Amino acid sequence: MVKLNKIYTRTGDDGTTGLGSGQRREKYDLRIAAFGTVDEANACVGMARLHTADAPTLDAMLSRMQNDFFDLGADLATPDTGEKLEYEPLRVTDQQVERVEREIDALNADLEALRSFILPGGSPASAALHLARTVARRAERLMVELNEKTGEPVNPAALRYINRVSDLLFVAARCANANGRDDVLWVPGANRD
Numbered sequence: 001m002v003k004l005n006k007i008y009t010r011t012g013d014d015g016t017t018g019l020g021s022g023q024r025r026e027k028y029d030l031r032i033a034a035f036g037t038v039d040e041a042n043a044c045v046g047m048a049r050l051h052t053a054d055a056p057t058l059d060a061m062l063s064r065m066q067n068d069f070f071d072l073g074a075d076l077a078t079p080d081t082g083e084k085l086e087y088e089p090l091r092v093t094d095q096q097v098e099r100v101e102r103e104i105d106a107l108n109a110d111l112e113a114l115r116s117f118i119l120p121g122g123s124p125a126s127a128a129l130h131l132a133r134t135v136a137r138r139a140e141r142l143m144v145e146l147n148e149k150t151g152e153p154v155n156p157a158a159l160r161y162i163n164r165v166s167d168l169l170f171v172a173a174r175c176a177n178a179n180g181r182d183d184v185l186w187v188p189g190a191n192r193d
Helices: 030-051 056-077 094-108 124-148 156-175
Strands: 016-018 024-026
Touching (some): 030 056, 030 124, 030 156, 056 094
């Protein structure tokens, strides 16, 4: 359980922040950047949800995603280095990945196949979901880069989760555009004249 009585601690005034293990890292550290970007994606989903109240099924999916993003941040903040911890760290699970896949399939069932790339936009919800998607993709790139570094493992389920989430956000953006009918399509070379 989380209990926050005091918001400022002054412990980060030296340019470091703490991992779940208690280890201090520079605030620009790649691991910190990865879970910070997950937090940014979460904020983008929160902004998108301002426009999804009239779509309760989609809004519930996004609500679950926001909660999962905190799980993902906790997972990233406690790297599995084999070091003994005093607690069981929270990890993203394959079940969370599978749930996202089912949600993608459910949303995608009513969409027509794409015949062009989509420009982010259309409805306010769709535009916000596309922004969230791009931030989630950036988080994924950082997580993959982190995982490639020696001694910086990333939970494989967490990598699959962030990959699926950006797919879900793409499909959700199409759904928010009247099930794709209001998608703004890319027209290659349209402005070359």
